[in-house]
Amino acid sequence: QVQLVESGGGSVQAGGSLRLSCAASGRTFSSYAMGWFRQAPGKEREFVTVISWSGGSTYYADSVKGRFTISRDNAKNTVYLQMNSLKPEDTAVYYCAATRSGLGLGVRNYDYWGQGTQVTVSS
Secondary structure (H helix, E strand, O other): OOOEEEEOOEEEEOOOOEEEEEEEOOOOHHHOEEEEEEEOOOOOOEEEEEEOOOOOOEEEOOOOOOOEEEEEEOOOOEEEEEEOOOOHHHOEEEEEEEEOOOOOOOHHHOOEEOOOEEEEEEO
16 A cells, blocks of 8 residues: 655746655555656646656656656655746646556556645746
């Protein structure tokens, strides 16, 4: 069982930056790949990025490539999402999730989810 708690969301102007954190409970955190998803009002939850259990592999959605960076610290059971050059279209609730199914891109690949943190980007 893994419990995930996101933090770091907030309101920022376009072009600004935010850093999200996701703290995980449990001793098996390092065996999970960790992903970030987001969901805007009226839209489906969409993949943002994922990082392998070791941190050696990452993958990004085209919409955030070059602006967002995922990282993890297995000693602290935490995964991070650094978001730079934010745009109004990045506004959404951001969720972290854990999977043992490799670098999953789909919602169904993930076994555990956090409660989400709101990110609002104004123009």
